[in-house]
Amino acid sequence: MKMKFFNLELKGSLLLFIALSFVLVGCQDYLEEQPSTLIDSDYIFTTQEGLKSGVVSLYKINRDRYDNGTEDFMGAVLMSSRSDLAFSRSGYTGLMGRYERGVSPVDQGANFVSGLFWKHYYNLANKATAIINAAEDIEGIDEEVRIQVLGEAKFFRAEAYFYLYRMFNNIYVSTQTVTVDNAFDVVNDRSSKEEIFALLNNDLSFAIEHLGWIATPGRVTKGTAKHVKAKVAMWEGDWEEAKSQAVSLINEGPHSLVATTADVFAGDRNNSEALFVIQSKDDLLGGGENTMMNANYVTQYFHISGIEANLDQGGKGFSRILPNLYLLNLLAEDPNDTRDDNTYFRLKYYYTSGDEVGQEITIYKPITDLNNPSPTYQKYYQNLHPSCIKFAQDDDDPDSYLNRSNIMVYRLAETYLIAAEAIMRSSGDPLPYINAIRTRANAEPLSSVDQQAILDERARELAFEGQRWFTLKRMGQDVINSQITNYAGDGEYFPNNLGSKDPRENWKPYYINFPIAQIDLNLLGPNYPQNTGY
Template sequence: MKAKIFHPSMLGFLVLAIGSLAGLTSCQNYLEEQPSTLIDSDYIYTTEDGLKSGVVSLYKFNRDRYDRDVEDFMGSVFMSSKSDLAFSRTGYVGNIGRYQRGISPLDLGARFASTLFWKHFYNITNKATEIINAADAIEGVDEDARNQILAEAKFFRANSYFYLYRLYNNIFVSTETITVENAFDVVNDKSSEEEIFAVLNSDLDFAIEHLEWNDTFGRVTKGTAKHLKAKVAMWEGDWEEAKNQALDVIESPDSPHSLVSNTAQVFEGERNHSESLFVIQAKDDLLGGGNNSMINANYVTQYFQISGIEATVAQGGRGFSRILPNRYLQSLLAADSLDTRDDDTYFRLNYFYTSGDRIGERVDTYAPVTDLDSISDTYQRYYQRQHPSCIKFAQDDDNPDSYRNRSNIMVYRLAETYLIAAEAIMRSSGDPLPYINAVRKRAKAAPLMSVDEQAILDERARELAFEGQRWFTLKRMGQEVIDRQITTYAGDGVFFPANLGEKDPRDNWKSYYINFPIAQIDLDLLGAGYPQNDGY
């Protein structure tokens, strides 16, 4: 473990952490208000109620990435734009998804990533570590309360370090509290993989032991921690551990989790159901309730710009066509005509007139490219206004007349646990078919007769696309897999001629992009010998 832990935002973070606790004390039905005059560092780190307030602040900090309005709230859609399943049409997030930005330590995209990922997750790990070490040292606290505080804080530390590791590879981990005295100690080298996974597994083992299966909606539980532990084990190549943790969430008699009965229910309402493992909550008109974001708007077309059709929540709300499902993803969804995941549950394929002479009829104003020898002159409008959209992030009570809405965000859910189990079993021992086919059966797709790596990739695409997991899956499966998938499928290639050449992600991809560049502004504040990722 590295004892020296300097981070560029650490001193500011010590102040920010105190201020951000104002109004946050406990999660009952949501976040309860606490007069800010009662919140100070002595209260936070020396009292049971203060430590509980600190834990609630971790939920708030974790939500911040989605709430920040950087370039149309790109923090919430950044990772989906970069996958083999997306067509990144326009905007700065389009530059990211086409590998035109975020590809150099010096460019603006890397600076955005610094704010949205590097600084963001290090802030959470630092805050979690302060809470953990204070909770370990404090006297006179009920042991069950202490263990709950520690378990939630350790989950957030593990979750944040894991995210950083998967993005950057060259990261440093620490379990030492940041103080004014050590804040300017310099980190001179990255942590080894052994050090990183030791912290992740230690934190998650504690969380699994001390969290309950059931808690207030929005709080992490034993199932959340086991799911994350299974994901960590997959990155270690520990298939037996991944299998055991996933199967425990799926099959333990104590587990409250089960797949909801149909795909239409997965993203209904507040996402408070048996499949949910971790949902980031946002609530209107409440202190600490989160900000509006444009996560849904980034994924939905501008269909409402067509005469005779108004924006409605049922058709996806109001969007601006930044990131769309590409032809490759559409072909996977269309492989089984009975599959309901492209039937206005996860994706909307068609739009319908809501007024005028053609009310109720399907919109057919623009044509896609179907004949490469005779390209439609409306194909760019088609992608902008009529192309299929991801509607997973539209919520029933959204305002269809606004690009900004405040909605709950599904982070982890049981369908992924099933697919983890299927892959881990495929790579170790047992029969993976019941687990991958449970997901397919729920979508009314025909069962598979065999499972290999490509079948896992394809099913993860159909089920989890645009939920921020895909790029990590490709990277975990290895350099050959991510190179092949990105250079073969990212974007839409010749079917969107305007993005050929310098805008084509298939051409722009370089193998070393498998690790994000550490922004120079962050590298400059580390030790002189701290390694940049290869290729940059």
């Protein structure tokens, strides 16, 4: 069922809704600044148009994490910095990625995470809940509108709680609308895993049943909900459900893998592979903000004389989060794999002016011998190291760190890899699904599949798309311990990253859960559980 009344080109009703919206339960300092009547959802959701505007606002709220400029837009890139695939070079994101910050409930990193993730997703979940409860009760509206509103709002509530659970573990969920009567009620305990997953599955099942396959670019669809429900099932260890949802999406939906890896992130990303793309448009009310998301992933090659910042080589960046040797070696295993240079990554750079136009730049050398390191290795990491270019868009400004670009959140390639893993862990043949991804990349097909093959293929295909940390955590404590302590950062290949700056050495097993910031615990009940280890 495709509804025509929704339009992501946000109008004045969105601004009105945002002005009237209520905020996270327990965010006391913010609530005290607002007239209490503005918290009451009954004041907002009394008409069909109000509900429609409310749903549109969920997209804006969801995008806020990417648009938030905290510490070079940490909200957009933090999860990629904390993985076995990244070398987190500098800045506050580097501190977080090396487990120097965000490792205590009272450090500044935990405070940043509070605003960018904990409060953000509770805000999204609470507003989605208010819309759901209002839509279920309101009378005299078009039933198709009601069902569409409920489908999208339930998707966002499920995704918000799912993200919170994967980051923090000790979370609470609620289906109660925040009102003037309960806004300051204290939450005394976390929800059980059973409660959390019952709500996730109920919400996502409703979205799958009632949303259509096709929608305006940027809207969630049946396919988006199926994809997330498959991910939820994997966290439950329900491999048959994960397989069912993933295979159904692949076989029944209108989506298909684009022809080449070069096509995946080309243009505005609204292609046949896209399952959910955050839309950002210039000169459009509600069209998003400029971010430094791409700049975080691209090295400072333009500091080298004879090469200017240009979109073909990644745009303008500042070398915060770079592919490490583990990832680069995975990409190099098959010389025909097209995911290495100038599709997902930029491995080599070329002069754009002067006498050497078109020639490869090789003036800085990486470390290959620890006993005799290259004297230029620091410049190599700053200015010539390979970069992820998945977030550079064709119409970006090559001379600015700030750009407004669409962001691919979920895509069908991951669905194929979910199907492969779920089948591997249940029944059937996983090879057609994992090899569909490899064949598209011109890589040699696999003849067998195990957990490490899944991890490696997810690394090649999905690196820096925000999924890796959650994959490692889902696979268990032994897996995340091994991957981080063996591969995170560049370890011995970057001597300045040794000691206190080495994520392999800094890693503690209890970091598998982020700390709940003390500023958030202070708003909860006195016995609300902090995650183990903090």
